[in-house]
Amino acid sequence: MASEPILTARGLVKRYGRVTALDNADFDLYPGEILAVIGDNGAGKSTLIKAISGAVAPDEGEIRLEGETVNFRSPIEARRAGIETVYQNLALSPALSIADNMFLGREIRKPGVLGSVFRKLDRSAMEKFARNKLSELGLMTIQNINQAVETLSGGQRQGVAVARAAAFGSKVIILDEPTAALGVKESRKVLELILDVRSRGLPIVLISHNMPHVFEVSDRIHVHRLGRRLCVINPKEHTMSDAVAFMTGAKEPPREALAA
C-alpha cells in the first residue's frame, strides 16, 4: 500500500452511558481496496461504521477523508462528501418503485417552469439512469423499473441498494452485512457486484460475519476487538481460523499486523 489512505480515523471514542463502544479506535481505507471489518458481537464494528458514515457522532477522535478533517452530523452530510452506505436493513422504502428508491432524497426535477414552479419530477430521466445503473451491474433481470421494491426478492433488493450506492458514491462505499440475509446464489450475485464495484476503482468497506465471503473478496481485514482495531491482516497470509482466533482473543495477533 504505497498510496495514501483515502479515509482514516484516529482515536475514535464513543460512549453510550457507561458502555464504551469505541475505545480509541483507528481505521484506514486505501484507494481501490476492499477492506473487510470483522469482530465479535459487541466489539464496536457497527459504531465504527456509523461514525464513518455519519449516523453517529464520535465523542472524541478525528476522521479524515482524502486528508481533510470531516465532521459528519448526519448520513446526508457523509453522502454529500461521497461516502455511500448500504445499511443492513437496506434503507429502501418498500412501497416505492425501484427508480423512486434510487433517487430518494436526491430527486431530479424537470427542466424549466415545470420543475422550478410545479416541482415536477423528471421520471423518465430518473428511470433511464436507474435502468442504466442496474444493467451496468448486471441486474437487468429486473424487468420493470417501476415495480415496488417490496415485490423484489432479498437479493434483488440488495442489488438495488448496492446499485444506488455505486451510482452515487464517488469516494467510498460501505456495505453492512450485505450477504447476511441471502441465500447461496444471491450471496454470490452480491459478491460479484462488490468485485464489480471495486473494479471501477471505488474502495469498499465490507462488514461481515461470513468468513468465507470476507476471505474471498477482501484485500485486507480489519479485526475489531473490545472497541478498537486489534490488527489488520492479509487474507492471503492468514487462515479463517486465525482471524476468528484474533477476533475472539483466543490467539495473539502477530506483531507486524498490530503495527498496521
Added chain:
Amino acid sequence: MGEPTAAQSAQEFEKVLAQSSTQVASFDTHDKTAVQKIQHFLHSTPAAIPFIVLIAAIVIFGLAIGSRFFSSYTLTLILQQIAIVGILGAAQTLVILTAGIDLSIGVIMVFSAVIMGNFAVTYGLPAPIAILAGFGVGGACGFINGFLVSRLKLPPFIVTLGTWYVIMSTNFIFSANATIREADVTAVTSMLHVFGISFKVGSAVFTLGVVMMVLLVLGLLYALNHTAWGRHLYAVGDDPEAAKLSGIRVDRVLLGAYTLAGLIASLAAWVSIGRNGSISPSAAVTDYNLQAITAAVIGGISLFGGRGSILGTLIGAMIVGVVSMGLNMLGADPQWKVFLTGVLIITAVAVDQWIRKVAG
C-alpha cells in the same frame, strides 16, 4: 491486489451453482393465478377497489330507487353534501400517509370557521383579513400537532386526542358558544359564503365548494405523485428509518404534513360556512374527524402509512354520500347508514391487509 474473478474464487460448495438455473433473479409474471393477478393489480392501483364499490353502490341504489336516484340532480346533490368531509378527508389523508392520525382535524375546522365569522362579524374586520386569520389559526393548530409529533416524538394518536379537547374547549370559551346567524354574515360580507354559490350544468347542480374539493384533490394528487415532497411523504409513512437513512428530513416532512392538514381544515371551514350559512361553535361536537378518517379508510388509505391514493379518499367520501342518500330515499332508518359505514370500514381494512400480502 489480485483480480479474483467470481468463478475462480467461489467457494467449493458453490461450484454446483454453474449448473443451476440461471433465472435466479427474473420475475415470474406469467404463472400467476387469477386471484394473484387481481391482488397485484389492486396493489399497484390502490384506488381501484373503492372505485368499484362506488360504481356498485350507485348501480344498486339506481336499480332499487330508479330514475329519481339515477339523476344528475341527485348525484350532484351527493357531491354537495360530501364537499366538507371530502376536503377534510384530503387533509386527513396527508397525515395518515405518514402513518399518523389527526383526531383534531374536525375541531380545527370548526374553530377556524368560528374565527373567520367572529373576526368578520363581531370585530367588523374586512373579510379577507378574517379569512386569513381563520387560515392562520388552522395552520397554527396543525403546526402544534406537527411539532409535538415530529420534535417531541409523541404518538400522533395521543397528541391529536389532546389537541382535539384543547381546541374544542378553546373554541367554546372563545365564542361563548354563540352562533353567528347567516343574515349577520350576509350583512357584512358575501365572501365568506363564496363556496356556497351554485351553478347549473343541465340539471346537475354544482357549488363552488364541490369545485374546490375536486381541485384540491387533483392538486394533492399531483403533488403526492409527481413531486419529491409527495414521494418523501409516502417514504416517511412507509418506513421512517429507511427514509431517514436515505437523507429525507423526516421531522420536516411530518411537521409539513400536519401543518398543511391544518390549513386544509381551514379551507374546509370556509367551504362549510358557504354550505351552512350560519357559523355554530357547537358543530365542534360533530364527529367530523371520524368522518374524515372513514372517508380515507374506505378509500383505501392504509392506516399503517405509505399506501393509498388520495383519489381513493374522494371516492371513499362519495361512497358514504351515495349510501347515505340512497338509504334516505328508500326511507330506511338513518341508523342503517351508520351500520353500513361500519361494515365498509372493517371491509376496507381487511382488504388493505390482504393487498399488503402481495408477493412476487
